[in-house]
Amino acid sequence: MIRLLLADDQDLMRSALSALLDLEDDFEVVAAVDRGDEVADAARTHQPDVALLDIEMPGLDGLAAAALLAERQPRCRVVILTTFGRAGYLRRAMEAGAVGFVVKDAPPEALADAIRRVMRGERVVDPELAAATLAAGRSPLTARERDVLGAARDAATVAEIAAKLFLSEGTVRNYLSAVIAKTGTRNRMEALRAADERGWL
Amino acid sequence: MIRLLLADDQDLMRSALSALLDLEDDFEVVAAVDRGDEVADAARTHQPDVALLDIEMPGLDGLAAAALLAERQPRCRVVILTTFGRAGYLRRAMEAGAVGFVVKDAPPEALADAIRRVMRGERVVDPELAAATLAAGRSPLTARERDVLGAARDAATVAEIAAKLFLSEGTVRNYLSAVIAKTGTRNRMEALRAADERGWL
DNA sequence: CGGAACCCCTGACAAATGTCACGGGTGGGT
DNA sequence: ACCCACCCGTGACATTTGTCAGGGGTTCCG
Numbered sequence: 319m320i321r322l323l324l325a326d327d328q329d330l331m332r333s334a335l336s337a338l339l340d341l342e343d344d345f346e347v348v349a350a351v352d353r354g355d356e357v358a359d360a361a362r363t364h365q366p367d368v369a370l371l372d373i374e375m376p377g378l379d380g381l382a383a384a385a386l387l388a389e390r391q392p393r394c395r396v397v398i399l400t401t402f403g404r405a406g407y408l409r410r411a412m413e414a415g416a417v418g419f420v421v422k423d424a425p426p427e428a429l430a431d432a433i434r435r436v437m438r439g440e441r442v443v444d445p446e447l448a449a450a451t452l453a454a455g456r457s458p459l460t461a462r463e464r465d466v467l468g469a470a471r472d473a474a475t476v477a478e479i480a481a482k483l484f485l486s487e488g489t490v491r492n493y494l495s496a497v498i499a500k501t502g503t504r505n506r507m508e509a510l511r512a513a514d515e516r517g518w519l
Numbered sequence: 520m521i522r523l524l525l526a527d528d529q530d531l532m533r534s535a536l537s538a539l540l541d542l543e544d545d546f547e548v549v550a551a552v553d554r555g556d557e558v559a560d561a562a563r564t565h566q567p568d569v570a571l572l573d574i575e576m577p578g579l580d581g582l583a584a585a586a587l588l589a590e591r592q593p594r595c596r597v598v599i600l601t602t603f604g605r606a607g608y609l610r611r612a613m614e615a616g617a618v619g620f621v622v623k624d625a626p627p628e629a630l631a632d633a634i635r636r637v638m639r640g641e642r643v644v645d646p647e648l649a650a651a652t653l654a655a656g657r658s659p660l661t662a663r664e665r666d667v668l669g670a671a672r673d674a675a676t677v678a679e680i681a682a683k684l685f686l687s688e689g690t691v692r693n694y695l696s697a698v699i700a701k702t703g704t705r706n707r708m709e710a711l712r713a714a715d716e717r718g719w720l
Numbered sequence: 721c722g723g724a725a726c727c728c729c730t731g732a733c734a735a736a737t738g739t740c741a742c743g744g745g746t747g748g749g750t
Numbered sequence: 751a752c753c754c755a756c757c758c759g760t761g762a763c764a765t766t767t768g769t770c771a772g773g774g775g776t777t778c779c780g
Binding site: 661686689690 | 728730731
Binding site: 460461462485486488489492 | 755756757758759760761
């Protein structure tokens, strides 16, 4: 019997996945949470063999939860289960100690298969996505450049970004300029999109 | 026995939902498709009582599929099932003839409940979302303004938008300015976000 | 016919954005 | 001690955006 922990913020998705996985004879869903920051606790009390973590979650995202889990409950394998097959997600998932990565539009057998293979000690990753990840390369952005770009997502104007990060406007413009150059784009907008497609955030 | 049709582009979601709904004694999933443009055909051959449609789908989106279904298979009730509780989605869903609207992070009982109530002839909508929809109002944008704003999503610069729509740059700037004014924002970026949150696209 | 509401364009202007060259500070390596 | 990469800032500049005030065209309606 393989003991499973589910973490996904959508109630319906969580319940539906639970129903799906319960159809398999050798699976048992022992815990289901809707927040990333509840994952570690739930794992401690229920001792699952495999944790299926969504990435987009309130509290703590799935990648951070995976890292925490790897540290606190190293016997529990982590499989990331996400809507988006973004290159950067995969890299960060692996760095966080995940051993499996499944996208939500994979065929349903793929998930069960991934879980069983992970239990045998294998790593499970979509080969195409792995290739894309290698192609994207590691982020060439400095920490500060990431901060500024991140702030640019919510703020409309340079002045707001500067205020939020306690920087001068000129500095912010410089960082943005650097980011635009490094992403090979021509805009904040494009840079933002390019950066988070490649997982450079 | 209530006959159900499922349409969602994510394989995993579709299978999982199917498993979940099959747990209920009075439900029977008679068809499941992954594209909007297959909904009408599937409904004709399998004669479901209720169609559960996701919005984001390739081929034809769920809203268009709902409209088609209302025309071709009027005996089949449509429930929209989506991740995003956006105001504009709800309005368009209702205009397309849907009688139910459920967001994917609703509790799992809510879905079953909605299906049964729809079968009794009721309309099912989250009251809070309904209020937001009324507050957002109908789109004040002209057709051309929508075109320009839509083109602005993919194009980075005014020149590109102008080229794509065969307009002069000045005209494009004017339309964008009008959109920014109407949305009460200060940017293309903000205007874009505001417009599609309110369903003004 | 005279509005009203669109469509498309122009030109001019202020404000925001992106680029460039520069200086000074820190800390980590070799 | 030196270089390197990063941090933060400045000032000046060209380009791009967003705004405003026009003008001329269509269609539809009272």
